[in-house]
Amino acid sequence: MTVQEIKEIMLTVPMIPDMELAVTKTVESLSRFIPFTGDQVDEVKHAIIEACMNAFEHSRSADCRILLVFKVGPCKLTVEIVDHGKGFDPALVEDPKIENKLFKNVRKRGWGLKLMKHLMDEVDIVSNRNGTVVRMVKYADAYRKEALNESV
Amino acid sequence: MTVQEIKEIMLTVPMIPDMELAVTKTVESLSRFIPFTGDQVDEVKHAIIEACMNAFEHSRSADCRILLVFKVGPCKLTVEIVDHGKGFDPALVEDPKIENKLFKNVRKRGWGLKLMKHLMDEVDIVSNRNGTVVRMVKYADAYRKEALNESV
Amino acid sequence: MNQFNIDIEHTGDYAVIRSDGYINNLGGEKISEECCRLLESGCRNFILNLEKSPIVNSIGVSILIELIERVLESDGKLVFTNLTSTIAKTFRIMGLLQYAGAFPDELTALDEIKKM
Amino acid sequence: MNQFNIDIEHTGDYAVIRSDGYINNLGGEKISEECCRLLESGCRNFILNLEKSPIVNSIGVSILIELIERVLESDGKLVFTNLTSTIAKTFRIMGLLQYAGAFPDELTALDEIKKM
Ligand SMILES: Nc1ncnc2c1ncn2[C@@H]1O[C@H](COP(=O)(O)OP(=O)(O)O)[C@@H](O)[C@H]1O
Numbered sequence: 001m002t003v004q005e006i007k008e009i010m011l012t013v014p015m016i017p018d019m020e021l022a023v024t025k026t027v028e029s030l031s032r033f034i035p036f037t038g039d040q041v042d043e044v045k046h047a048i049i050e051a052c053m054n055a056f057e058h059s060r061s062a063d064c065r066i067l068l069v070f071k072v073g074p075c076k077l078t079v080e081i082v083d084h085g086k087g088f089d090p091a092l093v094e095d096p097k098i099e100n101k102l103f104k105n106v107r108k109r110g111w112g113l114k115l116m117k118h119l120m121d122e123v124d125i126v127s128n129r130n131g132t133v134v135r136m137v138k139y140a141d142a143y144r145k146e147a148l149n150e151s152v
Numbered sequence: 153m154t155v156q157e158i159k160e161i162m163l164t165v166p167m168i169p170d171m172e173l174a175v176t177k178t179v180e181s182l183s184r185f186i187p188f189t190g191d192q193v194d195e196v197k198h199a200i201i202e203a204c205m206n207a208f209e210h211s212r213s214a215d216c217r218i219l220l221v222f223k224v225g226p227c228k229l230t231v232e233i234v235d236h237g238k239g240f241d242p243a244l245v246e247d248p249k250i251e252n253k254l255f256k257n258v259r260k261r262g263w264g265l266k267l268m269k270h271l272m273d274e275v276d277i278v279s280n281r282n283g284t285v286v287r288m289v290k291y292a293d294a295y296r297k298e299a300l301n302e303s304v
Numbered sequence: 305m306n307q308f309n310i311d312i313e314h315t316g317d318y319a320v321i322r323s324d325g326y327i328n329n330l331g332g333e334k335i336s337e338e339c340c341r342l343l344e345s346g347c348r349n350f351i352l353n354l355e356k357s358p359i360v361n362s363i364g365v366s367i368l369i370e371l372i373e374r375v376l377e378s379d380g381k382l383v384f385t386n387l388t389s390t391i392a393k394t395f396r397i398m399g400l401l402q403y404a405g406a407f408p409d410e411l412t413a414l415d416e417i418k419k420m
Numbered sequence: 421m422n423q424f425n426i427d428i429e430h431t432g433d434y435a436v437i438r439s440d441g442y443i444n445n446l447g448g449e450k451i452s453e454e455c456c457r458l459l460e461s462g463c464r465n466f467i468l469n470l471e472k473s474p475i476v477n478s479i480g481v482s483i484l485i486e487l488i489e490r491v492l493e494s495d496g497k498l499v500f501t502n503l504t505s506t507i508a509k510t511f512r513i514m515g516l517l518q519y520a521g522a523f524p525d526e527l528t529a530l531d532e533i534k535k536m
């Protein structure tokens with residue numbers, strides 16, 4: 001696999017307010033290398049914001065940093081969001097439903113993972129007590145897989 | 153020094169065409185953390201493009217990657233552009249002059265280092281046969297040092 | 305840092321809220337506070353124009369869910385206008401649009417609210 | 421990938437070249453080729469409008485230096501218009517503006533070229 005086929009960009013950022021927005025600029029700039037539509041770029045940006053916010057809010061990582069790895073292929077973008085925090089078990093996260101949230105005295109939060117799964121074509125989470133890796137893939141339209149978000 | 157005082161962002165990119173442009177987006181996004189004027193952001197972007205192009209063109213690094221480290225202080229931005237190439241001796245680089253270039257049968261190139269020095273407030277180069285680190289600093293206007301570029 | 309502003313146009317029972325900037329927790333809270341203030345002063349119908357807020361995060365939207373709940377409990381209505389397709393998709397994924405409509409622009413929203 | 425385009429308006433002895441996009445080696449060469457073609461066809465005066473090229477690199481500018489040399493050797497003139505302040509600064513640092521003027525817009529440039 002040559003550099004021309006897969007381009008890997010790594011970004012390490014501190015967990016500070018608004019850094020998740022700064023990170024989306026990198027996505028914008030990489031999208032010049034992939035035939036994404038504007039909406040697709042937008043969807044990737046939103047998904048990355050959610051993943052970053054989760055690392056910022058929940059990971060409790062001692063180094064207060066996250067690593068983002070972007071793998072730019074000719075027809076797809078893979079993004080890994082890595083924190084060195086406490087980890088979690090994604091299987092234990094309940095699927096949020098609006099009817100269980102509205103008019104009930106419950107936390108309205110809990111949408112991040114669901115949004116990520118619907119905005120991206122693939123989402124895998126590997127997490128243990130050394131940290132969490134969220135791996136997300138988006139295909140350019142022409143190469144799009146049977147995408148989860150088409151079924152919403 | 154707390155995270156609030158100095159924010160460090162690291163970016164590793166492959167040496168491929170247009171990647172220097174992609175990198176400038178990171179500068180744009182970081183400029184929200186420093187009170188730069190639009191022109192100052194522009195100057196930093198141009199200086200970084202020159203440093204990246206030099207690493208791409210001249211370093212002959214085997215890993216074909218460059219590392220950029222951005223240190224965001226409240227009043228200044230420090231950028232280090234690092235390659236693991238063959239290195240060079242900046243003292244041996246001649247200061248380019250337009251009158252030595254025009255109407256002479258010589259290479260018109262050789263402006264990158266000069267531009268970097270004038271567009272940024274500080275430029276230091278550490279280079280040996282393990283590679284090159286170009287360290288550049290830009291102060292926000294309010295905190296601006298006696299800047300080189302004011303004397304042009 | 306991130307700038308967030310809202311502009312409010314309030315006439316009788318209707319208010320148009322135009323946000324400008326990233327809707328995160330702070331942006332969501334700012335919108336929510338203003339709408340709650342209007343609710344208390346008797347206003348019941350809210351048109352939230354997100355044209356200048358192309359980026360939201362789910363924390364911000366959760367605050368909007370609380371707001372929608374309060375508005376509906378006060379027998380009011382809250383609708384969105386000028387959503388980017390990604391925000392519309394986000395709201396659809398969350399099932400939000402069953403409780404708060406979305407219209408292309410403020411005029412259409414106003415017409416539809418009056419018909420409801 | 422990066423898009424670079426130029427638009428050329430050629431009347432008699434004058435040509436206005438409007439570039440659009442990043443002026444790197446490729447962009448510089450594209451401008452240079454077009455101008456050399458015009459030079460060969462007898463055109464002598466070139467107004468290079470960089471309004472839509474806010475980013476240049478020194479490799480691209482070096483190609484423009486070669487072009488300026490060719491134009492001056494042919495007793496022609498090349499001037500720039502609509503430079504961002506950073507590009508103007510870059511050209512000043514390089515000493516380029518002693519050989520190729522810079523004007524705020526095309527009309528002023530045309531007037532000045534005629535006076536020269
Ligand atoms: N990087 C992470 N580290 C630790 N826990 C996480 C991480 N990401 C998600 N979680 C856990 O998963 C839960 C669900 O996350 P999410 O769906 O994004 O909603 P929310 O962040 O609003 O709770 C979080 O509340 C948290 O317990």
Ligand SMILES: Nc1ncnc2c1ncn2[C@@H]1O[C@H](COP(=O)(O)OP(=O)(O)O)[C@@H](O)[C@H]1O
Pocket residue numbers: 202206207209210211212235237238239240245261262263264265266284478
């Ligand atoms: N990162 C680097 N690695 C090796 N050599 C370099 C590097 N940066 C600059 N140089 C050397 O310094 C010279 C001057 O660079 P510069 O002023 O940018 O002009 P140019 O790149 O047009 O030659 C280059 O020609 C090259 O020999």
